[in-house]
Structure formats: C-alpha cells, structure tokens
Amino acid sequence: MNWRPLDRVVSIKLKLSVVIIGAIAIAAIVSTVGYLLNVPVLVRPVISATIGVAGMWLFAGGITSPLREMARAAGQMAGGDYDVRVTESSADEVGDLARAFNGMAAELAEVDQQRRDLVAMVSHELRTPITAIQANLENLIDGVSEPEPELLNRMLSQTERLGRLVAQLLDLSRLESGAIALERLPVDVGALVGLVVDEARLRHPDLLLETRVVPSDLQFEADAERLHQVLANLVDNAARYSPVDSSVTLDVAECDGQVTFRVADEGPGIPTDQLERVFDRYHRLAAARSRGDGEGTGLGLTIARWITELHGGSIRAEGVEPTGCRMVLVLPTEGRQ
Ligand SMILES: Nc1ncnc2c1ncn2[C@@H]1O[C@H](COP(=O)(O)OP(=O)(O)OP(=O)(O)O)[C@@H](O)[C@H]1O
Ligand SMILES: [Mg+2]
Secondary structure (H helix, E strand, C coil): CCCCCCCCCCCHHHHHHHHHHHHHHHHHHHHHHHHHCCCCCCHHHHHHHHHHHHHHHHHHHHHHHHHHHHHHHHHHHHCCCCCCCCCCCCCCHHHHHHHHHHHHHHHHHHHHHHHHHHHHHHHHHHHHHHHHHHHHHHHHHHCCCCCCHHHHHHHHHHHHHHHHHHHHHHHHHHHHCCCCCCCCEEEEHHHHHHHHHHHHHHHCCCCEEEEEEECCCCEEEECHHHHHHHHHHHHHHHHHCCCCCCEEEEEEEEECCEEEEEEEECCCCCCHHHCCHHHCCCCCCHHHHCCCCCCCCCCHHHHHHHHHHHCCCEEEEEECCCCCEEEEEEEECCCCC
C-alpha cells in the first residue's frame, strides 16, 4: 500500500510527534467510550492498543517505506539497473534523501551511458582504419598490390587518423580528470594565428582563409600549445564543413581585458537547436556523419570547450546571415590562477 498521509509534514520529528499524539488521542477516546459503554476495565486497554497500533501502521507507513524503497533501489543499482527511481513526495529529511538519491541515480545513468557510447565509438572508430590497414598490408605481402605511393599515403593517413583519435581520447580523459595544468606564458597572437593558418593550408590546400588581428602586436598570457589546438580545430571544422570554394575568416580583437577569437565560414552552418549540442562529446550533425570520409569523432569541440574553460573563458557557436557558422572564443587577458 502506498498511502502516505504525512508526506506534507516537513520533518521526521514532527511526523513522529503527530503519530504519538494520534495514538494517545485514540487511547483516550477508546477509554472514554469504553467507560461509557461499560466495557470491562481489562478489555479497554486491549481495544485501545489494537486501534492505536493499527493507526500507527497506517500513518507511520509513509515514514519508513521510502527508506525501504531506497534500499531496494540501491540493490537494483548495484546490479547495473540505473533507471530505477524512488518516490520523492515526502517533504521531510527522508524526502531530501530521496531527491539526492534520484539525482545520484540520474548521474550514474549518464556516466554509464557515456561509458557505453565511448566503448561503441572507440571500437567502431578504431576498427575501420585497422581493418583497412590490415587489408592493404595483406595485399602487399601477398603481392596482390604494389607498394605504390598512393597506397602508402592512404595507409599513412589511416594511421594518422588512429593516432589522432587516441590522442584526443587521452586528452579528453586527462582534461576531465583535471590532470592537465595550463602552462601560461605570454603568447604572440599574430604568430600563433600565422602558424594555425599555415598548418590549415597544408591540410586544406584550396582553403580561402583571411585573418585579422587587432592590435597586430597583441600578446596575452595563455597556454600557447592548447590555444593552438583549439584554433586549429575551429579552422579545421570551418574548412571541413563548408563548400570547397567558400571562404573562412579568423579574426582576433582585444577589448576590455578580453581577447575574442572569431572563426566564421560560409558553409551550411549549424541549426539553432544544435548550437549548444555540438559541444557534447561524440555529437556530430547528420550532415557531418553522412560525409562518409571517416574523419571526425565529435570530440574536437568538447576538448575546445574544456581548454577554454580551463583558461577561464567561454566558447559558443553562432549562426551567420545569410548562411554559415561563427565560433566565438572569448578568453580573459588576466588568466585565472
Ligand atoms: N563550422 C561548422 N559548420 C557546420 N557544422 C559544424 C562546424 N563546426 C562543427 N560542426 C558540427 O559540429 C560537430 C562537432 O564538431 P567537433 O569538432 O566536435 O567534431 P568533429 O569535427 O566531427 O570531429 P573531430 O573530433 O575530428 O574534431 C561536427 O561533426 C559538425 O557536425
Ligand atoms: Mg572538429
């Protein structure tokens, strides 16, 4: 039975007081009625005790049943069922415990889901290039194909992809466990942007990329290596997810103790309801998933956000009119220590 008449009472002490007062009242009423009806003296306490205990069971059930429910739920969770939840209707301390319990269960369910996603994603992402490399090597050993530059380059890019994925996963786990400490040193923003652009041009030879840094000699304290990683990912995304002949701009400006980096492209952009979600790990838009070039794991922006937040800054995605996407990265010039 799930009747909880005392759910609205805000503390256990008060609930127990209500139950005790109820029991005393019942005893008094039964004694008085028994006296008026001439019920024998020895029978009256038996009747009042029976009615009192029955009332106690009825009212106090709602006090202990949430605890039993939680013990049962904890057992189920230990067995791997994280979907189980307990009733939170009680307004007292047990209700607080039930709410905390449900919060913990939801968090555990999310962590469990992330672990499953990770295993599924890693095994899928690793299997594809490994299978391809293996097939190519077998063909080479069997003499079916010749070690021509094109084949070797393909195999090289597959191993590079494996290396990138492993590095990203390592980064993510180190960032999440807080094992990465930033090395803040004065960064020459113009030089850093130049480096990012040169590398992006190597990866995307047709890229039309314009840059602007104001003031041109801008310097601020940051972890150059990590900032480079974030900018490279943003430029890489802009190049990858927009048409070949469209242009990408990277501009940097300093204002009011903040350095703002904007990477804009003229591609299809990101739908409004996905602007936040693209920062979730492994989240890729359908268009990116269907590209079928095997590139991309959906970790780049997650890592970018972690690094940005470690710097005490923020990163967001915006839409651009008439079409395109703009990633805005804002970092404080005075680093958080
Ligand atoms: N400039 C952009 N234009 C359109 N979509 C974008 C853009 N940048 C990111 N996205 C979308 O956001 C998703 C997540 O980006 P993210 O950089 O996190 O992962 P990824 O590029 O798919 O893989 P990687 O881990 O190699 O970076 C992309 O898959 C893509 O769908
Ligand atoms: Mg990316």
